[in-house]
Amino acid sequence: MRRTPRTRRPASRRDSRRRGVPFPSTGWWGRVAPITRRRSSSNAGSAALFSGRARVQPRRGHSRSQRKSPWEPWADVGKLTQPTKGCQCGWTVASRRRFRHSLQSYRLCGSTPGGVLGNESEKGYSMTTAKTDITIRHLAEHGGELVTLRGWLEGGRSSGKIAFLKVRDGSGVVQVIVSRKEVSEDAWEAAKGVTQESTVEVTGTVNLDERAPGGVELHATEFSVLFLTEDYPITPKEHGVAFLMEHRHLWLRSSRQRAALRVRSEVCQAIRDFYYERDFTLIDSPILTPAACEGTSTLFETDYFGDPAFLSQSGQLYLEPAAAALGKVYCFGPTFRAEKSKTRRHLMEFWMVEPEVAFLEFPGLCELAEEFVQYLVGRVLERCATELETLERDTAVLERYASEPFARTTYTETIDFLQAQGQEIAWGDDFGAEHETLVGEHFGKPVMITHFPSAMKAFYMQPDADDPKLALGLDIIAPEGYGEIVGGSQRIHDHDLLLRRIQEHELPQEAFQWYLDVRRYGSYPHSGFGMGLERFVAWMCKMSHVRETIPYPRMLNKIYP
């Protein structure tokens, strides 16, 4: 069955329609009353900008004389950047449009706005003594130095004498102190009028001060607004999940989201490092596939020049032939499941890492899986301390997961345990989410469950030599209610047995000829497993839902933004 993904309108458009308000074509987020004002001001502003005048119409209730601060900063940028010698693009006058152009031109010039690659002497700034290559993350190492930062305003407040502004540059957040008597009138007005998530540039002295959050602050000597943001939707107050998901592209800027995505990034790097250090070869399995890998889950169907093709739900089957070529291989990429799952543990598009090892048999597979998970937990502890603190994650339990051997049990023992707990479950049944949670809680650490009934597992799993009713499969259940994060098995290497299983599962035999070939030419025992990245990251971050561990989650019937 073909599934046509539904597209959703942006929230702003839908909301304005609901209220019967014409949605301005200029794309402004708007409330009802000010729309005409916004529209005209934005148009007028744009026109002015395009004609080279770096001035925007004053906001409601502001006469130009009363309130020039929000617009003056553009002139500041012009002043600051007028003598830009290092840039060949001729960017001189500040405007919104040209600011955007400046980002491109910096890229073309091999430098960046933050000065990460730039040479300060080439920038031609008036404050050539200020360092422009220091990020907030490393600010504490530069106490007493004069630095220039560019970033976004996270929040702040101002009075008649002093302004406290939280500036984020992508590496961290720092409080900037703008004292009226220590900066120019323009800079003071800019600091006073700046709004949440405006783009700003600040030059100042790095102050190691106990009164500042984090112990570091920047005492501004210059401050300017590069882009004045109006009506940023996500305020410092509480929001519902639906609202935040509609604004996922902006929600990413929030501290918890940044922390979770950094943990994700570190886990991805750790995955690659783990396999690289152990001489695995990366094999990118295809995303477009001709048939179901396991034949059970629902797949996303696409049109492949008139033939159906499906988005991959696993790279495993493609890894097995590669293991005969390269011995130890792994794949790590997105996988797709069109199941109508609607829980905190499910995404339609998620990332999975799957190792596959030639001549590795079941006991070795269990060791590899445990070593792998513990390595990842250790790396998160080692390199994401700041993020775990932001997420208020208890690191003591993570330390335990990283060092203590996992609990090990069998399917049959687990059924006995669950029945003793009063659960209505019989031998042969699969575990539900509640069962997994009970098992995880009982052991208080990751649990490896092995030896499942063959009937409930995938067709390719090797039967146990001692009891052919059982399959040499393993699941790792994460504690704290995160459920199954790893699933794997030793694979059937006997051609005839595999063929029989394909027939028993009523799978299209002709589609699996290439898979059977692995057993026809130089067959070998081999094993592998898969780990869901988002579930693992959610567990590390102790997040209640996997959707916050991937930048742009794809969920049931939701594909915006």
Place this chain on the structure above:
RNA sequence: UCCUGGGUAGCUCAGUGGUAGAGCGGUCGGCUGUUAACCGACUGGUCGGGGGUUCAAGUCCCUCCCCAGGAGCCA
């Protein structure tokens, strides 16, 4: 697909068949080495859509749409 809970101001939510509310945000002013500051004023509504009952519906009934959580399935 099924079960449960929801949809009221930009956001988070109260609302007992009888005048549409609060906090936050925003705007203006005041004040402050502030930590989601605080104080005052102002601003803000298709009560998800449609239909019905009633003198009167945000509230009761029917129907549809949407959202959240869960089940099944899975990582």
